[in-house]
Amino acid sequence: MNWDPLSIPAGKASLLILAIMAFFILTGLIWTAVRRQDRRRLKLRVLATAVSVLALLLLVLRPQWRTELKITEAILVTPGTDASQFRNFLNSNIRVSRVFSLDKNADFREAIAVPDLAFIIRNYPEIRMMHILGHGLHDYEWQEAKGVAVQFHRSLPEAGIQNIWWKRLVHLGEQVHVQGKLTRGDGRLMLMGPAGEVDSTQINDQENFSFNFQFTPPDTGLFLYNLIFKTKDGHLVFDEQIDLLTVPISNMKILILENAPRFETKYLKNWLAKQKHSVVIRTKISRGRFRFEFLNHSKMPLNRLTSNLLKDFDLIIIDGKSLQSLTNAERNLIKSGITDDGLGALIVADEIVLNGGDNTFSDRSFFLNFSFEKFPDLEYRTVKLTMANFDGITIEATAEPFAIKEDVGLKPVIKDNTGQILAGVSHRSKGLISTSLIRNSYKWVLAGESQYHAVYWSRIINELAKEDSSELWQIRPGPVFVDQPIDLQLVTSSTYPAGMMKTESGVTDIIYLQQDRINPRQWSGIYWPKHEGWYRVSTQRGNPLWFYAQKPDQWKSWQQNQKISATEQFAVLSAMKEDSFAEITPRFQPISLLWFFLLFLAGNAFLWLERKF
Structure with missing residues (x-):
C-alpha cells in the first residue's frame, strides 16, 4: 500500500486488521492511564503510550521510502x-x-x-x-x-571448434560418431584413441569445415579420446578431450533355432554366455529329433513353440530352413512376438533366404522382406568392413556372394568398403528383423582375433536389443567443465528419486531432483563439478551415467x-x-527498524520512569 513517498508492503486486508488491533490496544492503555488517581503528566503519559503502540505497529509493518530511480x-x-x-x-x-x-x-x-x-x-x-x-x-x-x-x-571467436556432438554412452560394438564444425584452419584434424590415431582429415585453408569421425570402441570401460588440430608445419593449435563410456549390451535372453549343427553357433554361444546372456539352443539332428542346450538359463520344454515360451526371450536367431520347417501356427506366434512384444529376430542367411525360388511358406514376405543383388560366378566374397574402424585397422571378412539392396525402411548396419550393405535391420511394428551376409565369423576366433568377433556380434545384437526405458540419465551434448552447471535429466518411474554423484576420489553428493509438471516420469537437477576428472551419477537402483569434467580453459573456441x-x-x-x-521507475528503500525500536524503547522507558518518580 502506497502513500507517496511512504510505502507499506502489507496488503489492505492485513493493514486493516493490524490497525484495528493497534486501536483497541491503544484505547485500553489510554483508559488505564486516565483512570489513575495521579493526574500529573497525563498528557505526556498518553503521548508516550501512543508513541509506543505506533512504534510497535511500524515494526510489524516494515514501511519503505519511495524514491525516484533514474x-x-x-x-x-x-x-x-x-x-x-x-x-x-x-x-x-x-x-x-x-x-x-x-x-x-x-x-x-x-x-x-x-x-x-x-x-x-x-x-x-x-x-x-x-x-x-x-x-x-x-x-x-x-x-x-x-x-x-x-x-x-x-x-570474433578464436579459430577452432564451433560445434561438436558425440554420443557419450554407447554399447560395445556400437559405432561412435564425432561430428562438428571447424571455423577455419589449414592443417590436419585428428581423432586419437588409447591405441593411436582413430580417424583424421586434411583441411586446406577452409572455413566452416564440417567433419564426421567414426570408430568402434574396442572394449567396455571409460575412455578419453583427443581431438587434435595441427598446422602443416606441425604447430599444435588445440588438443581437446572427448569422454566416452562403453558398456556391455544389457543381458538378453536369446533363443537359437538351427536346422543343423553349425560352427558359427558353437563360438557364438560361448561368447554370449561369457557376456552373461541367457542362451537356449534347439538344434535339429534328424527328422523330428532335436538337441537342446541351456546356458545361463534353466531347462524348459522346446519341442513346440508357444506364446508363453516366446515371451521369455528378447531375441530369436533362426536360419531360413528352420523358419520354413515350422508350422504355420509357430511362425504366426513368432510374428506376433515381433509385432506385439518387441521380439528381435536375426534371420541367418542360407539358400532359403538368399535364393527364394519355390521355397515359399506362410508369412515369407514378413520375415524375408530383403532384396539382394547377386554377384554371379562367385562362391563367396572377401570384404573389408567399414563398420569397424578398429583403431586404424580394417577388418577383413568372408561374405555371401550377395549384397543387400537399399530399400525404404531398411537401416544399414554393416557396409563394406565399396558401400555395399552386408547387414541391415527393418522395423516390424514394435520389433525388428535383421539379416547378415557375413559368413563364418568364428574364423576370427580361430585366427586369434576374437576382438573382431566380439565387435561384430555386439553390433548386430545391439541393433536388435530392446530399449531399457525403466531409468535413463541424460545430460546435454558436448563437453562438461569444472565450475559450470550441468543440467541433469532423469526418466524414471520411481516416485521420489534422488541422484547420487560420486567422484574419482570417492567423494559423494546428493542431487535433489524436481519433477516435471507435464511429464511425471521426467525429473531434473543441477550439479556443479568442483574438480577435473570422472563423475558418476546414479540412483540407488538404476544404471549410472559417467562423464568427465574438464578444466574451464579447455575447448576455448567452442x-x-x-x-x-x-x-x-x-x-x-x-x-x-x-x-x-x-x-524513470520507483525504487523502494526499507526504513531501518532500529528507529522504530528506539521509539518503542523511549516510550516505554518514560512510562516506567514516570511511575517510579
Whole structure:
C-alpha cells in the first residue's frame, strides 16, 4: 500500500486488521492511564503510550521510502574484448554511468572489476541497459539479468571448434560418431584413441569445415579420446578431450533355432554366455529329433513353440530352413512376438533366404522382406568392413556372394568398403528383423582375433536389443567443465528419486531432483563439478551415467561460440522490452527498524520512569 513517498508492503486486508488491533490496544492503555488517581503528566503519559503502540505497529509493518530511480546505462567488458574495441566504444556518443569488467586478464583502468553479472544486478539496480563487449556470457549467467536490456557488441571467436556432438554412452560394438564444425584452419584434424590415431582429415585453408569421425570402441570401460588440430608445419593449435563410456549390451535372453549343427553357433554361444546372456539352443539332428542346450538359463520344454515360451526371450536367431520347417501356427506366434512384444529376430542367411525360388511358406514376405543383388560366378566374397574402424585397422571378412539392396525402411548396419550393405535391420511394428551376409565369423576366433568377433556380434545384437526405458540419465551434448552447471535429466518411474554423484576420489553428493509438471516420469537437477576428472551419477537402483569434467580453459573456441550465441539470444529477447526501461521507475528503500525500536524503547522507558518518580 502506497502513500507517496511512504510505502507499506502489507496488503489492505492485513493493514486493516493490524490497525484495528493497534486501536483497541491503544484505547485500553489510554483508559488505564486516565483512570489513575495521579493526574500529573497525563498528557505526556498518553503521548508516550501512543508513541509506543505506533512504534510497535511500524515494526510489524516494515514501511519503505519511495524514491525516484533514474535509469542509467553501463558497459560490461567480457573476455575477448581487445583494447581498441574498448577505447572506440568509450569515445563513442553513447553515455554510460559505469564500466564493469569480468575479464580478469585485461587491464582497463576505467572498469570496475566484478565477480559476476549477479553482483551488478544486486548492487546497481539503476542500471537497466548494458552494452556487452567481447564474447558475452553463458546462458546460465543470463538467468540473473531479469529486467535488464542488452546490446551486444561481439568480438570474433578464436579459430577452432564451433560445434561438436558425440554420443557419450554407447554399447560395445556400437559405432561412435564425432561430428562438428571447424571455423577455419589449414592443417590436419585428428581423432586419437588409447591405441593411436582413430580417424583424421586434411583441411586446406577452409572455413566452416564440417567433419564426421567414426570408430568402434574396442572394449567396455571409460575412455578419453583427443581431438587434435595441427598446422602443416606441425604447430599444435588445440588438443581437446572427448569422454566416452562403453558398456556391455544389457543381458538378453536369446533363443537359437538351427536346422543343423553349425560352427558359427558353437563360438557364438560361448561368447554370449561369457557376456552373461541367457542362451537356449534347439538344434535339429534328424527328422523330428532335436538337441537342446541351456546356458545361463534353466531347462524348459522346446519341442513346440508357444506364446508363453516366446515371451521369455528378447531375441530369436533362426536360419531360413528352420523358419520354413515350422508350422504355420509357430511362425504366426513368432510374428506376433515381433509385432506385439518387441521380439528381435536375426534371420541367418542360407539358400532359403538368399535364393527364394519355390521355397515359399506362410508369412515369407514378413520375415524375408530383403532384396539382394547377386554377384554371379562367385562362391563367396572377401570384404573389408567399414563398420569397424578398429583403431586404424580394417577388418577383413568372408561374405555371401550377395549384397543387400537399399530399400525404404531398411537401416544399414554393416557396409563394406565399396558401400555395399552386408547387414541391415527393418522395423516390424514394435520389433525388428535383421539379416547378415557375413559368413563364418568364428574364423576370427580361430585366427586369434576374437576382438573382431566380439565387435561384430555386439553390433548386430545391439541393433536388435530392446530399449531399457525403466531409468535413463541424460545430460546435454558436448563437453562438461569444472565450475559450470550441468543440467541433469532423469526418466524414471520411481516416485521420489534422488541422484547420487560420486567422484574419482570417492567423494559423494546428493542431487535433489524436481519433477516435471507435464511429464511425471521426467525429473531434473543441477550439479556443479568442483574438480577435473570422472563423475558418476546414479540412483540407488538404476544404471549410472559417467562423464568427465574438464578444466574451464579447455575447448576455448567452442565456449566462445556458446557464449556469443547465448548473449545474442538474450539481446534479442531483451530488445522487445527495451522501451519500458527508458522511463524513470520507483525504487523502494526499507526504513531501518532500529528507529522504530528506539521509539518503542523511549516510550516505554518514560512510562516506567514516570511511575517510579
